[in-house]
């Protein structure tokens with residue numbers, strides 16, 4: 001018997017239960033995907049599966065894919081190629097492809113890979129365990145199924161079934177809305193995740209209460225357009241935030257990702273009224289600093305409109321820090337328009353910027369736009385933008401040195417396991433020495449800084 005399999009079986013023996021099987025999930029991409037994998041783990045464990053130590057000893061492997069990066073499908077097929085030896089060694093092994101590439105590629109996955117047993121899109125996450133059960137019970141019709149239809153219960157996953165990775169660190173993600181009704185010309189999300197569907201506020205508050213009673217202090221509400229949240233009773237994020245902030249034990253609330261066009265005055269007022277529990281950090285993707293480019297991206301706001309939102313937030317919450325996403329080299333972006341993005345980054349003075357060179361995505365409107373530019377030029381713009389931002393972040397982070405901050409400890413630092421790592425309410429990453437444990441709120445004195453973190 002393989003050593004890892006032996007270890008898992010010993011673990012089962014210690015638990016005093018016979019496992020249905022061992023599962024292994026590989027997750028790519030955003031927090032939505034990380035959280036979908038948490039839901040999948042919870043559902044599998046409810047059905048008696050235990051977590052495998054890795055691909056080697058798994059009976060079930062799920063690949064939770066992301067299509068946001070360039071050539072996502074090619075990367076997935078090359079990854080699936082690596083599964084061939086496992087499938088040969090264990091013909092009973094069931095491999096499922098989930099996530100946005102599953103939604104996007106559907107049937108094509110079976111044409112290009114013979115190791116895959118089933119395909120489930122993010123709109124149908126709730127069906128994974130049913131499909132698995134059928135396959136493992138020998139139902140030949142279940143093999144080779146593609147399920148990409150919308151399932152209402154994918155968002156209404158009972159929260160007590162979610163296996164949360166972050167609970168031990170005092171923080172957890174909570175889905176409030178799935179899908180997106182916008183049609184940004186570069187984006188595949190509306191194709192892969194479908195239209196918006198909102199979870200009832202009572203269900204969300206129930207989950208928040210349950211998490212808080214387990215010692216979770218920080219919750220992050222998730223959605224592709226989280227501030228578009230509106231449940232069937234008309235409750236919006238402006239109602240949800242203050243209600244969640246009232247729950248005993250809730251110390252920090254965050255939400256991501258917000259759309260600038262839906263950052264209403266009412267929501268800003270609600271954030272201010274529920275601060276400091278609503279943390280003084282907001283990720284508000286701008287994507288470009290030129291109104292012309294924003295129009296071609298079909299973002300639904302212009303430069304001035306975006307800056308008015310920032311100003312409205314700063315007026316209500318003067319300590320608020322901002323993060324954003326930027327795409328450079330969008331089709332037709334002139335040098336002047338690119339420089340407008342540089343000037344906007346300086347004007348807002350973001351503390352975090354995720355920047356990307358534009359790359360084509362299947363079945364998006366941007367493919368029809370003229371003015372594509374050579375890769376080298378896009379990457380040169382990206383380099384200039386990142387250099388400018390790094391200098392700004394270094395300067396901004398230096399201003400923190402000498403202050404005492406409250407850090408929610410996440411665990412050991414990946415770069416230096418001697419140190420602990422965690423975040424301040426402003427979402428600043430702090431790496432520090434000393435005694436701590438994951439999930440602890442710790443006061444840390446800041447002694448040094450870099451462009452990307454603070455050191456205490």
Ligand code: SF4
Pocket residue numbers: 180181182183184187188189190224225259
């Ligand atoms: S708002 Fe635009 S970029 Fe964001 S998920 Fe929707 S379509 Fe994509």
